[in-house]
Amino acid sequence: GEDPVAMLVNRGADLLINISASPYTADKEMLRYNIFVNQVKRHKKGFLFVNQVGGNDELIFDGRSFYINPAGNPVFALPGFEEKIYTFDTERVVSDYCYEPIPKIESVFKALVLGIRDYMKKTGFGKAVVGLSGGIDSSVTACIAVEALGAKNVLGVSMPSQYSSESSKTDAQKLAENLGIRLLTVGIRDVFDAYLDTLAGHFEGKPVDITEENIQARIRGNILMALSNKFGYLLLSTGNKSELAVGYCTLYGDMSGGLAVISDVPKTMVYELGHYINRDREIIPENVFVKPPSAELRPGQTDQDTLPPYEILDRILELHIEHSRSSEEIIEMGFDEEIVKWVINAVARNEYKRKQAAVGLKVTTKAFGTGRRMPIAAKYSL
Numbered sequence: 001g002e003d004p005v006a007m008l009v010n011r012g013a014d015l016l017i018n019i020s021a022s023p024y025t026a027d028k029e030m031l032r033y034n035i036f037v038n039q040v041k042r043h044k045k046g047f048l049f050v051n052q053v054g055g056n057d058e059l060i061f062d063g064r065s066f067y068i069n070p071a072g073n074p075v076f077a078l079p080g081f082e083e084k085i086y087t088f089d090t091e092r093v094v095s096d097y098c099y100e101p102i103p104k105i106e107s108v109f110k111a112l113v114l115g116i117r118d119y120m121k122k123t124g125f126g127k128a129v130v131g132l133s134g135g136i137d138s139s140v141t142a143c144i145a146v147e148a149l150g151a152k153n154v155l156g157v158s159m160p161s162q163y164s165s166e167s168s169k170t171d172a173q174k175l176a177e178n179l180g181i182r183l184l185t186v187g188i189r190d191v192f193d194a195y196l197d198t199l200a201g202h203f204e205g206k207p208v209d210i211t212e213e214n215i216q217a218r219i220r221g222n223i224l225m226a227l228s229n230k231f232g233y234l235l236l237s238t239g240n241k242s243e244l245a246v247g248y249c250t251l252y253g254d255m256s257g258g259l260a261v262i263s264d265v266p267k268t269m270v271y272e273l274g275h276y277i278n279r280d281r282e283i284i285p286e287n288v289f290v291k292p293p294s295a296e297l298r299p300g301q302t303d304q305d306t307l308p309p310y311e312i313l314d315r316i317l318e319l320h321i322e323h324s325r326s327s328e329e330i331i332e333m334g335f336d337e338e339i340v341k342w343v344i345n346a347v348a349r350n351e352y353k354r355k356q357a358a359v360g361l362k363v364t365t366k367a368f369g370t371g372r373r374m375p376i377a378a379k380y381s382l
Contacts, residue, residue, distance in 0.1 A: 009043045021052040024062040024111050025365050031099045040068045053083050055118030060111045074099040085102040105276045115361035125234040132156040134168030139284045141238040141261045143277045151180040158185045158250040159220045163296045174285045188219045213297035214217045217253025234258045242267040245317050247350030263360030264367040266314040308339050316343045322366040352376045
């Protein structure tokens with residue numbers, strides 16, 4: 001069909017205006033900007049881009065409206081992730097303004113802040129509760145929540161067990177102090193022991209396995225949901241995209257919650273967000289960055305007992321999920337065949353978990369949920 005921009009110009013349009021609801025994704029800003037620059041260069045007409053600001057469920061709209069004059073030069077660009085009214089002269093041809101994109105990690109942080117703030121406002125919640133394990137995921141989630149809602153509106157909950165390290169308990173406490181949020185400590189050892197006693201006769205003769213690990217995660221989920229119910233706070237779940245992709249999470253456990261803040265943020269990017277949060281002062285304790293990530297559900301456990309290194313895992317997941325590459329294509333790029341097949345099979349195997357996950361804020365080109373609908377009960381080759 002006919003190019004709608006060319007059609008308008010041919011009919012005598014002097015100024016082109018695009019009233020848009022263009023959802024945010026990381027790395028999209030310059031792609032979007034260059035599309036409009038190319039249109040101006042082609043048609044020699046000024047172009048005004050007016051974009052929505054705010055969050056709607058998983059979608060985040062970053063605003064960042066701008067005007068490019070007929071000479072192809074930017075006249076202004078409004079701030080991202082905030083509403084603003086601006087008046088300008090369309091006859092102004094000369095411009096010394098230089099369009100600079102918002103740095104990627106800064107934009108992801110601001111997008112998640114806006115996503116939380118609008119989701120809670122539109123669903124009627126004023127306060128949030130976050131489980132604090134002392135790890136990077138819950139630390140980053142809590143920091144984003146405080147930026148969105150204010151310290152007085154965020155409750156942190158530490159739920160140590162016999163497998164929790166002293167450093168994890170200390171790191172959660174230091175984070176809460178640095179953020180100025182209230183921290184509750186609710187130990188789960190007695191509840192866990194009660195579960196084991198109750199099930200001992202039925203589990204007799206069976207070795208200890210992931211069942212006991214999942215019980216701990218579900219105890220924590222129940223405690224957090226109880227606090228959410230009692231006080232009317234929204235529970236923010238803290239799982240990242242890497243874990244959700246391969247099922248390294250527990251249904252009705254750490255997946256419990258009303259909003260999954262970082263479920264579209266790969267683990268490696270979570271660390272980048274953590275460093276961004278600490279850019280001016282230490283908010284997240286330094287130890288959180290250097291200790292091996294662990295669910296601490298059994299003695300000496302680390303994530304890499306089960307998962308490939310996150311640098312490798314995240315790259316494979318990006319190729320498969322966001323770029324729709326098959327296992328054969330990814331292996332041809334030089335990745336280990338055994339790791340690739342394990343990752344891609346794990347993604348397919350755990351679709352049932354993602355179908356039951358909380359709504360997650362979208363910051364990449366392909367998030368789990370409404371943007372990537374895959375069958376659960378199906379056999380297919382990836």
